[in-house]
Amino acid sequence: MNVIYPLAVPKGRRLCCEVCEAPAERVCTACTVTYYCGVVHQRADWGSIHEKICQLLIPLRTSMPFYNSEEERQHGLQQLQQRQKHLIKFCYTVAQKYLFEGKHEEAVPAALHSLRFRMNVYGLSSVELVPAYLLLSEASLGLGRIVQAEEYLSQAQWTVLKSTECCAAIHSLLHRNLGLLYMAKENYEEARYHLANDIYFASTAFGTEDIRTSGGYFHLANIFHKLNKLDLADTLYTKVTEIWYKYLNNHYQVLSHSRLQQIDLLGKKFENDTGLDEAHEAEAIRILTSTLSIRESTSNTDPEKTVFILKTLVLLYYLMMNYSKAQEYAMAAFTLAKEKLSVHEQSTIQELLNLLAAEESHS
The missing domain is CATH 1.25.40.10 (Tetratricopeptide repeat domain)
Incomplete structure (x- = not known):
């Protein structure tokens, strides 16, 4: 973390804390354009975002240079x-x-x-x-x-x-x-209303089977689970898993085909092999692991659904190139499949394990 020192505020100018907008007493010495009321908020900002954007703030918070023409000035703006x-x-x-x-x-x-x-x-x-x-x-x-x-x-x-x-x-x-707010207040009727609207508008924007719509299904499933309406919750958790499995499997198939043709598929700056940015990868992990916890609590009655969510997590971590985590979930799926499922399902998971072993060896 960057060292900060007490701030000498120019006369007639009020400088505000980056976090709380209280009068500032300190300045970041690396960029000299970011101010804080004290050490606590400076540390909070540094750990959250400032370390990542410190130098990027300098041209945004300093006076624009003199331009020789209006065209140059517009270009600068x-x-x-x-x-x-x-x-x-x-x-x-x-x-x-x-x-x-x-x-x-x-x-x-x-x-x-x-x-x-x-x-x-x-x-x-x-x-x-x-x-x-x-x-x-x-x-x-x-x-x-x-x-x-x-x-x-x-x-x-x-x-x-x-x-x-x-x-x-x-x-x-x-x-x-709004749905999350009413869930926090335990007003589940109002929460259901807003989450139903969330699903409607997300479906209008992206489609009913899009991963961006899956969050609404997931939160609605959580409400039904809390209300002990387990059949409704089960249907929605299954839908969420299917949406994510379809997305991840399609992406895996495209990447596999491209590698065979030796096509270089580098994504945008903040994307990797999942085709998602870091935030949506974190969302996928949260939704899928939460669903897995619920599935595991009922695994004795429905092992197929537990294996399905485990396979979806295998694909996610494989595409994130976290092969050890993918292998962990694949082994859990294989163990459960050997006890409860058909030989065909076992062989499908064994193929995933072989793929992961080959990737780790190649790495």
Whole structure:
């Protein structure tokens, strides 16, 4: 972590803490453009996001150079906006990943950065601010701060209400977070209403079988599980697993075919062999491992479903190139299949184990 020193504030200028907007007393000595009220918030920001973007903030928070022409000035402004848009996406992805990993405290500074950059680029009332408000709401829920979560959600709802350009994907996110809020309040009737709307809008935006729709099914399944409506929960958990298995298996088949043809498939900067960014990989891990825990509690009555979720996790970790974790789940699936399932199912899992052994040997 970077060392910080007491700040000498220029006369007539008010500098605010990056995390809480209280009067600042310290400055990051690496970038000299980020201020804090004290060591606690500086450490929180550094651990969450600042270490990753420290130097990227310098051109955004210093005066623009003098340009010889209006054309050069416009080009400089465009470059500045592109940097901010890059940081909007990056900070959002980092915050999302923390949330899916259950690291709610760490998510807050990254989400705040995404919100501020959105305000700079799109203005204070743009619907583009809504995803950042929802991140902050979810982080607040995870920290048990329900009142604060409601405030962020109210801001998001008001922004959506005023907008004439709000897409179905934003509506889906809003209803999902409202569903999570009412789940935290144990108002399951209201939670079900909002999650049903989440599924509707996500299906409109992406389709009913898309991984981006699966989160709504998953949270709705959790409600039915809490209410002991196990048949409904089971149907939805199965649907979630099928959606993820289909996505991962299709991606695996495409990559396997491409490797055979010696085609180089390097993804975007923040993607790897899953075709997902880090946040959505973390979401997949959370959804699938949570579903596995529920399946394992009923494995004696339905071993096929437990083996199916284990195979889905094998594919996920294989595509993430975490071969030891993939092998762990493959061995668990093989052991259960030997006890409960057909020889054909055992041979299918054995093929996965052989594939993993070959990959590890090659690595």
